[in-house]
Amino acid sequence: MKISRASFLKLLAGAMAAVSLFGCRKGKPLPRNKHAKSLNKPDKNLWQKEIDEARLLKPRPEPLAPVPRPGAHPKFRNGNIRFGMAIDLDICDGCGKCALACMLENNVPRVTSEDAKKGRYMHWLELRGKMPVMCAHCGNAPCEKVCPTGAAVASPDGFSSMVYPRCIGTRFCGANCPLHARKFNYADSLTLGLAAKFNPEVPLRPQGVMEKCSLCIQRLQNARIQAKTFGTEWLGKNVFPACAEACPKGAILFGNWLDPESELVRKTQNRGIYAPKSVAKFLPAVVYLRGKA
Amino acid sequence: MNILIFGIALLLPGLFAVDSALTLGPSSWDISQQRFWGTPIANFVFWIGLAHAGTFFSAILLVLGARWQHRVAFMAELSTLAALMVAASFPLIHLGIPSEFYQMIPMGNLRSVFVNPESPLVWDFVAILAYGIVSSLYILLHLFSLQKSSLERFRRPFAWILFPLVLWVHTIVSMDFAVTFVPNWQGAYFPLYFIFGALYSGVALVLVLTELSGRRVRAVEDLLISFSWAILAFWVWEALAKGIWHSEILVLGFLVPQLLWISKIREIQGARVLVAISGMVSLWWERLLLVQPESLDWTWVDIGLLSFGIGAFCVLFSLLRRGVQKAFPLALDENALEELRARPVQFARKPFWISICFGALAALLFAVYFVWNVPSITWMRLIPILFPIAALTAALSLSFFAARKVWSSKRIAWILGILLLWGVGVWGLVFRGSDVSYSEAFVTVSDQAGKLKSSAVDAREIWNARCAACHGKDGNLNRKFVHEYYPLPQTLSLSRIDSLGMDSLKRVILDGRNYMRPFRGRISDKEAAALVHYLKSMALQKEKGGLE
Numbered sequence: 001m002k003i004s005r006a007s008f009l010k011l012l013a014g015a016m017a018a019v020s021l022f023g024c025r026k027g028k029p030l031p032r033n034k035h036a037k038s039l040n041k042p043d044k045n046l047w048q049k050e051i052d053e054a055r056l057l058k059p060r061p062e063p064l065a066p067v068p069r070p071g072a073h074p075k076f077r078n079g080n081i082r083f084g085m086a087i088d089l090d091i092c093d094g095c096g097k098c099a100l101a102c103m104l105e106n107n108v109p110r111v112t113s114e115d116a117k118k119g120r121y122m123h124w125l126e127l128r129g130k131m132p133v134m135c136a137h138c139g140n141a142p143c144e145k146v147c148p149t150g151a152a153v154a155s156p157d158g159f160s161s162m163v164y165p166r167c168i169g170t171r172f173c174g175a176n177c178p179l180h181a182r183k184f185n186y187a188d189s190l191t192l193g194l195a196a197k198f199n200p201e202v203p204l205r206p207q208g209v210m211e212k213c214s215l216c217i218q219r220l221q222n223a224r225i226q227a228k229t230f231g232t233e234w235l236g237k238n239v240f241p242a243c244a245e246a247c248p249k250g251a252i253l254f255g256n257w258l259d260p261e262s263e264l265v266r267k268t269q270n271r272g273i274y275a276p277k278s279v280a281k282f283l284p285a286v287v288y289l290r291g292k293a
Numbered sequence: 294m295n296i297l298i299f300g301i302a303l304l305l306p307g308l309f310a311v312d313s314a315l316t317l318g319p320s321s322w323d324i325s326q327q328r329f330w331g332t333p334i335a336n337f338v339f340w341i342g343l344a345h346a347g348t349f350f351s352a353i354l355l356v357l358g359a360r361w362q363h364r365v366a367f368m369a370e371l372s373t374l375a376a377l378m379v380a381a382s383f384p385l386i387h388l389g390i391p392s393e394f395y396q397m398i399p400m401g402n403l404r405s406v407f408v409n410p411e412s413p414l415v416w417d418f419v420a421i422l423a424y425g426i427v428s429s430l431y432i433l434l435h436l437f438s439l440q441k442s443s444l445e446r447f448r449r450p451f452a453w454i455l456f457p458l459v460l461w462v463h464t465i466v467s468m469d470f471a472v473t474f475v476p477n478w479q480g481a482y483f484p485l486y487f488i489f490g491a492l493y494s495g496v497a498l499v500l501v502l503t504e505l506s507g508r509r510v511r512a513v514e515d516l517l518i519s520f521s522w523a524i525l526a527f528w529v530w531e532a533l534a535k536g537i538w539h540s541e542i543l544v545l546g547f548l549v550p551q552l553l554w555i556s557k558i559r560e561i562q563g564a565r566v567l568v569a570i571s572g573m574v575s576l577w578w579e580r581l582l583l584v585q586p587e588s589l590d591w592t593w594v595d596i597g598l599l600s601f602g603i604g605a606f607c608v609l610f611s612l613l614r615r616g617v618q619k620a621f622p623l624a625l626d627e628n629a630l631e632e633l634r635a636r637p638v639q640f641a642r643k644p645f646w647i648s649i650c651f652g653a654l655a656a657l658l659f660a661v662y663f664v665w666n667v668p669s670i671t672w673m674r675l676i677p678i679l680f681p682i683a684a685l686t687a688a689l690s691l692s693f694f695a696a697r698k699v700w701s702s703k704r705i706a707w708i709l710g711i712l713l714l715w716g717v718g719v720w721g722l723v724f725r726g727s728d729v730s731y732s733e734a735f736v737t738v739s740d741q742a743g744k745l746k747s748s749a750v751d752a753r754e755i756w757n758a759r760c761a762a763c764h765g766k767d768g769n770l771n772r773k774f775v776h777e778y779y780p781l782p783q784t785l786s787l788s789r790i791d792s793l794g795m796d797s798l799k800r801v802i803l804d805g806r807n808y809m810r811p812f813r814g815r816i817s818d819k820e821a822a823a824l825v826h827y828l829k830s831m832a833l834q835k836e837k838g839g840l841e
Binding site (some may be wrong): 144209 | 326
């Protein structure tokens with residue numbers, strides 16, 4: 001095919017015009033890794049409002065199934081720590097203070113109005129009906145099995161942790177989580193002014209990364225470092241996640257399932273232990289209490 | 294030519310959608326916070342299915358000895374390459390951080406992070422990479438064998454490698470769904486279901502392409518009808534086992550192809566093309582509903598991605614065909630092919646078995662390497678990636694044997710050298726990784742909250758927790774641990790601290806120096822300043838102690 005100079009120039013001009021059209025699309029591109037200054041005094045009511053909004057979407061509590069008392073993590077049979085939680089549904093009245101405390105502790109961002117319309121809320125601890133639901137920290141975690149890069153990985157402390165810098169956003173873990181406890185960062189929330197660093201110890205997650213309940217790992221690690229510094233044996237004592245701390249009725253128990261002296265183990269004696277039916281067979285560490293055993 | 298124009302017309306708006314999808318991220322298309330997969334994954338499964346048609350026609354039918362195979366083989370192989378390239382682009386668009394896709398390459402602990410070889414996505418990545426390379430080698434071999442008949446004896450061995458690989462690849466694609474805990478995606482029949490779906494859509498595509506090039510192969514039409522019955526079996530199964538059925542899929546995918554039984558309709562070219570297209574549409578729709586059963590609240594990007602797929606395929610296919618027509622005019626000439634077919638069938642036995650051994654060895658080495666380094670891996674879960682690795686190695690070695698038949702060893706050495714250089718370059722790029730440092734992506738600590746520690750007592754705690762491991766609790770070096778380092782860290786005497794100045798010490802703590810790691814992001818400016826004060830107070834105390 002021969003091409004004359006005139007037609008070549010025409011083609012070139014056409015191509016340039018087509019390329020320049022790329023700038024004309026609607027919506028601003030969201031730059032990554034550019035952290036604008038967050039608001040000095042973020043309005044906590046905005047977060048509370050979003051929690052109330054999200055609650056309306058999920059009016060039904062998770063169906064529960066009885067499970068045995070959580071024991072050692074299947075990957076760390078010889079460990080002496082398996083962190084876990086028990087939420088007493090007989091006491092809990094669904095006030096939602098735990099949800100707000102969780103968002104403030106872990107710098108969980110709010111979402112844009114378009115995302116809110118599609119139900120893409122980021123709440124690590126969400127209220128389904130009156131029931132607070134978060135990652136169950138399964139022993140045989142489905143999310144850890146399918147993550148290609150090892151970003152979702154079991155912690156030697158017996159819970160399911162998340163390594164943000166390894167995450168490339170395949171969202172396979174989220175698709176495979178029967179409880180739908182994993183949340184995806186659709187937007188660069190800090191740049192959009194939707195996130196605030198309430199807690200300087202927790203990093204803000206960039207756009208394109210999965211996140212979920214970490215059992216307030218920053219608190220656990222601080223307690224561990226302190227115990228190490230003073231040379232005491234720790235076994236996961238004297239530390240509480242934000243939700244347990246915020247609960248006015250003390251319905252959320254936290255502790256080490258493998259420490260027979262922990263509050264968690266003592267207070268769950270003779271209680272009926274349940275887990276969300278969808279994850280009951282994966283050895284969850286976060287369970288619910290109801291009635292007597 | 295018409296295909297090219299049609300393709301460009303769809304590709305250009307499609308590129309806008311791709312651009313939007315990449316800059317705005319996954320929120321630009323329709324997915325929910327419950328099911329995280331959307332149209333890119335449905336498109337991926339669809340196009341990878343179409344990509345299997347080529348191998349089906351050229352490798353599987355060659356091995357099985359179908360007599361009309363040569364009439365569609367080239368068309369099918371070219372469509373495979375084009376469809377594979379389109380398919381590979383969709384998972385990249387799907388990623389949350391597309392620039393870091395290379396994290397899925399299983400290259401051991403080179404970057405000190407192992408991939409998780411249990412994940413179907415890693416299987417996928419390896420299998421599709423292997424399939425892409427092997428099928429391009431196969432088409433090259435096929436093209437060169439037109440000119441040099443000595444290569445003909447390598448085609449069948451190659452087809453025997455490709456034959457299981459294509460089934461394996463689509464089995465793995467089905468695993469992406471079947472190993473999950475999503476109720477709609479479970480079922481041991483998924484691999485077969487996916488393979489038949491893929492071959493059905495692939496046959497339909499080849500039918501359309503041959504008709505558009507002005508030819509007609511009746512056997513392909515027969516195949517279309519038989520595959521429509523096969524896929525019906527799986528749809529009935531889905532309906533009975535899970536209660537999933539969609540009337541529009543049944544009509545377009547099963548009832549419409551039955552029109553080909555009526556000879557009056559079958560003789561109309563347009564009708565045949567339309568029937569094949571209706572089959573493809575029904576399968577695309579089926580994949581979409583599989584990935585995303587509820588809420589089809591599409592944005593324009595979803596439609597744009599569909600248009601991108603079709604457009605990119607048409608453009609790639611017609612460009613490839615044009616290239617082949619220029620370089621190998623024989624390939625698209627049916628009469629010439631008919632004559633070439635009369636050549637006696639030979640099978641390069643020895644190179645084939647040697648290559649198979651090489652492949653098995655490579656897979657074994659890979660498995661041993663992984664199990665050796667990560668003993669906690671369930672080795673059974675490694676099996677899905679072992680076969681693609683074996684097939685890739687076997688295909689490479691077989692192509693080496695074939696190349697030795699036609700080229701001088703000097704030329705082969707040149708080609709190998711260039712490939713090696715290229716491979717090392719790519720490896721190096723992957724090894725280097727992207728430019729995002731932890732402190733850049735995850736700014737963690739700032740002074741805006743009053744929670745941060747800065748008093749002397751707190752500084753001692755931070756020192757004991759963060760610094761004492763190397764510098765010792767009392768500020769004297771922990772010799773046992775540090776003696777391996779060169780240059781040895783400085784003893785922090787009072788005179789040295791005074792000569793350096795507080796500011797530069799603070800900077801060392803935050804930014805690191807020699808073997809000292811930067812602590813920016815983990816401790817704040819205030820804390821660093823407090824640490825420097827603490828350092829000085831320790832040195833002062835030591836000085837006093839020395840005087841006494």
